[in-house]
Amino acid sequence: MSTAATSPGSIRKLAGGVEGQRRSDLGDGTYINPVFAGDHPDPAILRDGDDYYVTFSSFESTPGLIIWHSRDLLNWKPLGPALPEPIGNVFAVDMCKVDGRYFIYVPIIATEISPDPAAPPQIYVLHAESMGGPWSEPISLGISGHIDPGHVVGEDGRRYLFLSGVSRVRLSADGLAADGPVEHVYDGWRYPDDWVTEAYALEGPKLTRRGDWFYLTTAVGGTSGPPTGHMVTVARSRSVHGPWVDCPANPIIRTWDAKEPWWSRGHATLFEGPGGQWWTIYHGYENGFTTLGRQTLLEPVEWDSEGWPQAAGGDLSTPLPAPTQQVGDQDHGMPLSDDFSEERFGIQWSFHAPSKDEYLRASLDDGLVLQARGTSPSDSSPLTCIVGDRRYEISVEVELLDGAQGGLLLYYSDRLFCGMGHDGDRMTSYRAGRDIPYWREPAPSTNVLHLRIVNDGHIVTQYYSPDGIEWTRHGLRFDVAGYNTNTADELLSLRPALFATGPGQVRFRNFEYRVLED
Structure with a gap:
C-alpha cells in the first residue's frame, strides 16, 4: 500500500557550491576529484593564454558539445553548445586554436546529412572566431571509419589529425579539408595478455608538444567492462612523422585494483596549467556509482630526468594541491532547479x-x-x-x-x-x-x-x-x-x-x- 509521507533527506550545502552539488574546489587551496561530477566523458581541453576551455562527448544529446570555461581548472562555467541542432551521434572531439581561429574536430555517426545508422563515422570540423560562438555548420573532411581526432601542428608547420587506430591525415592550411591519404602510423603499446581488460581498443590519440618532443597520449584496454581495463599510455617522437618510442613506464595511469575509488581511467590529454605546472585530464567511473557515467578527473603530472611524464596524484581519494592559490571565490557549474522562466537548452537541458x-x-x-x-x-x-x-x-x-x-x-x-x-x-x-x-x-x-x-x-x-x-x-x-x-x-x-x-x-x-x- 502507498503511504502518506514527505520525502526523506536533508540538504547538504557545500561552501560556494551550487545547490549543494559536488564541487572539486574545497576552498582551502586544495581540490578533490572529480572536477566534473556526472557524465562528462572524453574531455577535450584547450588552453588559450590564461583561459581554459573544455568540452565532452555528447553522443545523441541535443543541444550538444557544451563549451565550458575556467581560469583555475577547478571552477567551470558553461558558455553554450557548439552544436545547437540535431546532427547525429557525436563522439570524442578535439579543440585547437590556429592563426587566431578556433576549431573543433568532431566524429559523427548517422548524421542528419547521411542518416544511415549502419554508416561508418565521419569526421567533421566546426570553426568560430570565439569559443563562445557562433560556430559554423559542420564541414565534412571526407574522412570515414575513424573517431577520436587529435589535432597537431607539426615541426614542418603543417596541420595534422591523428585518429583512432592510430592513423594520421594531413590537413589543408585552413584546417577545413583533408590534404592527403589516411595512413596508419602507430601500433600502440601492448600490455601483457593476462591483464584483465575489455579489449585492446587503441583509441583517443592526443598530441602535446613540450620542448623538442611531441608526446602522443593514447588509451587502450576498452572504456568500460572490467574496472582494470581502460588505461593511459604515452609515446614520443621529435617529429609528427615518427618514429614513436613507447614510455618505459607505460601505462602511466591505470586502475590496478577494483578496490580503488576510480575505475576504467583513460582518454587523457597532457597540458600545461597555471604557473607552468603540468596536468592530465581524463575520465573514469566512480567505484560503486557507474550509473553516474564517466566523470572528469584532473591529475598533476611530473617529468622524470629522461623527459617522460608521470602521473603524480596517487589513487585520487584524497585532496590535492589546487592548480592556483586562488581560494574558493568562484562558483562551479550551474543550478539545476529551474522555474522555466528562461530557455536553458544546451546549458542544463x-x-x-x-x-x-x-x-x-x-x-x-x-x-x-x-x-x-x-x-x-x-x-x-x-x-x-x-x-x-x-x-x-x-x-x-x-x-x-x-x-x-x-x-x-x-x-x-x-x-x-x-x-x-x-x-x-x-x-x-x-x-x-x-x-x-x-x-x-x-x-x-x-x-x-x-x-x-x-x-x-x-x-x-x-x-x-x-x-x-x-x-x-x-x-x-x-x-x-x-x-x-x-x-x-x-x-x-x-x-x-x-x-x-x-x-x-x-x-x-x-x-x-x-x-x-x-
Whole structure:
C-alpha cells in the first residue's frame, strides 16, 4: 500500500557550491576529484593564454558539445553548445586554436546529412572566431571509419589529425579539408595478455608538444567492462612523422585494483596549467556509482630526468594541491532547479536522440510546454539533465493538456529507465525500460500532479501529490545500481528526465533539485 509521507533527506550545502552539488574546489587551496561530477566523458581541453576551455562527448544529446570555461581548472562555467541542432551521434572531439581561429574536430555517426545508422563515422570540423560562438555548420573532411581526432601542428608547420587506430591525415592550411591519404602510423603499446581488460581498443590519440618532443597520449584496454581495463599510455617522437618510442613506464595511469575509488581511467590529454605546472585530464567511473557515467578527473603530472611524464596524484581519494592559490571565490557549474522562466537548452537541458524539428516541441509559456511525442518514454525523446551527486531528489509539477501523458523519470537510455507517468486518468509505473502492467498505483484522476523521485545511493523512492504539500509514497521502490553501461551497453548515465507522450501537450513547472546528505 502507498503511504502518506514527505520525502526523506536533508540538504547538504557545500561552501560556494551550487545547490549543494559536488564541487572539486574545497576552498582551502586544495581540490578533490572529480572536477566534473556526472557524465562528462572524453574531455577535450584547450588552453588559450590564461583561459581554459573544455568540452565532452555528447553522443545523441541535443543541444550538444557544451563549451565550458575556467581560469583555475577547478571552477567551470558553461558558455553554450557548439552544436545547437540535431546532427547525429557525436563522439570524442578535439579543440585547437590556429592563426587566431578556433576549431573543433568532431566524429559523427548517422548524421542528419547521411542518416544511415549502419554508416561508418565521419569526421567533421566546426570553426568560430570565439569559443563562445557562433560556430559554423559542420564541414565534412571526407574522412570515414575513424573517431577520436587529435589535432597537431607539426615541426614542418603543417596541420595534422591523428585518429583512432592510430592513423594520421594531413590537413589543408585552413584546417577545413583533408590534404592527403589516411595512413596508419602507430601500433600502440601492448600490455601483457593476462591483464584483465575489455579489449585492446587503441583509441583517443592526443598530441602535446613540450620542448623538442611531441608526446602522443593514447588509451587502450576498452572504456568500460572490467574496472582494470581502460588505461593511459604515452609515446614520443621529435617529429609528427615518427618514429614513436613507447614510455618505459607505460601505462602511466591505470586502475590496478577494483578496490580503488576510480575505475576504467583513460582518454587523457597532457597540458600545461597555471604557473607552468603540468596536468592530465581524463575520465573514469566512480567505484560503486557507474550509473553516474564517466566523470572528469584532473591529475598533476611530473617529468622524470629522461623527459617522460608521470602521473603524480596517487589513487585520487584524497585532496590535492589546487592548480592556483586562488581560494574558493568562484562558483562551479550551474543550478539545476529551474522555474522555466528562461530557455536553458544546451546549458542544463538536452533532448535524448531528438528529431530535426525537436525544438518545435518546446516553448516557455507559464512553465515549460512540451508537445507530446511517441507512445512511451522509449520513443518520446525525453528532456534530460546531467547530475553528479550520489544522493538527490527531484520534483516537478505536471499539467496534462489535450490527452497527453507526462511524467518524471530517471533515464539511462530508450531501453533503460524508471519513473512515473500520468495521463489524467491513471498513473503508469516504469521500471527497467518498460511499464509495469501488474501494478496499478492508486494515484488520483487529475490533470495536475506533483511528482517527486528520491535517488538515495541507487535506492529509488517515488512520491506524488495533488497540491505539492501532502505527498503519497508510491508503493514500489527500485534499485537502479544496474542502470549502467555494463548492463545497457551504451556509454551514457542515469539522468533526471521529463517526458511527454501521446496527443496534446504537457506543461512542466518548478523543477527542483536537492542534494541529500551522504
